[in-house]
Amino acid sequence: MPALRYIALLFIFLAPTAFADGLYQVELILFRQAGETIPSSQPAPEDWAAGAQRLGAGSERATALNNEAAKLTPANGYQVLLHQAWQQMLGTTPSKIIVSTGQEQFGHFPVEGTLSMNQNRLVDLEAEFWVNQFDADGVLVGSEYMKQGSRLKNGELTYLDHGSLGLLIRVSPL
Numbered sequence: 001m002p003a004l005r006y007i008a009l010l011f012i013f014l015a016p017t018a019f020a021d022g023l024y025q026v027e028l029i030l031f032r033q034a035g036e037t038i039p040s041s042q043p044a045p046e047d048w049a050a051g052a053q054r055l056g057a058g059s060e061r062a063t064a065l066n067n068e069a070a071k072l073t074p075a076n077g078y079q080v081l082l083h084q085a086w087q088q089m090l091g092t093t094p095s096k097i098i099v100s101t102g103q104e105q106f107g108h109f110p111v112e113g114t115l116s117m118n119q120n121r122l123v124d125l126e127a128e129f130w131v132n133q134f135d136a137d138g139v140l141v142g143s144e145y146m147k148q149g150s151r152l153k154n155g156e157l158t159y160l161d162h163g164s165l166g167l168l169i170r171v172s173p174l
Contacts, residue, residue, distance in 0.1 A: 021092075022089070022091070022119065022173055023087055023173070024088060024090045024171050024172060024173055024174060025061055025085060025170075025171070025172050026086055026087070026115070026171050027061075027063060027064060027065050027084070027170050028084060028085075028099070028167060028169040028170075029065060029068065029072065029082070029083045029167070029168040029169075030111060030113075030129055030146075030166075031072045031079060031080045031081055031165070031166050031167075031168075032078065032079040032081055032131070032165060032166075033077065033078060033161075033165065035164060036164065038163040038164045039142050039143065040130070040143045040145035042143075043132065043140045043143045044108055044112065044132055044140065048108070048114070048130060049098045049112070049114060052096040052114040052116075053096065053097055053098065054097070054098050055097055055098070059086045059087050060086050061085040061086055062085065063084070063085045064170075065083070065085075065157070065170065068157070068168060069083050081101075081131055081165075082099070082101045084101070090117055090119040090123065090171070092119065093118060094116050094118040094124070094126075095117060096114055096115070097115055098112075098113075098114055099112070099114065099115055100113070105138035105140070106138060106139065106140065108130075108132050108134075109132065110132055110134075111129065111130070111131050112129070112130050112132065113128050113129030113146075114128050115127050117171065122151045122152060123151070123153075123171045124149075124152075125149060125150050125152055125169065126148075127160065128146070128147045129145070129146045129167070130144065130145055130146075131143060131144040144164060144165055146163070146165040148162050148167065152171050154171065154173055155170065155172040157170045158170070
C-alpha cells in the first residue's frame with residue numbers, strides 16, 4: 001500500500017509539469033479558394049478583437065511553410081491572404097491573440113482575426129477571421145467570415161476548410 005501512495009504522490013506532483021506552459025512556434029496561411037466568395041451577412045464587428053492580445057515585439061519568426069504557400073497560386077485556384085509565423089507561450093489556460101495584415105482603416109484591417117489556443121495533450125484551436133472590403137473612403141462595406149475550431153497535434157500541418165476560405169496551420173513546440 002505505501003508504494004501505491006508514493007506512486008499517487010509522484011503522479012500528483014509530476015502531472016502538472018507534463019502540461020506546463022511552453023514556447024511554441026505558430027505558422028498559418030489563410031487563403032481564398034477558387035469559386036465565388038461567400039460574403040457574411042454582416043461586416044466584421046467593431047469589437048472583432050475583443051479580449052485578444054497583440055503579439056509581443058520580437059515574437060515574429062521566419063515562415064517555414066513557403067513551399068505550401070507557393071502552391072496556393074491563382075493558376076491553381078487559390079490566393080494567399082495572410083502568411084505569418086510567430087512564437088508564443090501556450091499552456092492550459094487559453095490565450096487569444098490578434099492576427100492581421102494590411103493597412104488599418106477605421107479600426108479594421110483587410111484581413112483580421114483572432115486565434116485562441118491552449119495546450120493540454122493536443123492544442124485546442126478556435127480561429128475567427130474576417131476578410132474585409134472597403135469603399136473608396138476606407139469604410140468597411142462587407143466581409144467574408146470564417147470561424148473554425150480544431151484539435152491540433154504538435155508539429156502537424158492541419159487544414160481547416162470554410163466555404164471560400166481555407167486555413168493551414170502548424171503549431172510546434174520549441
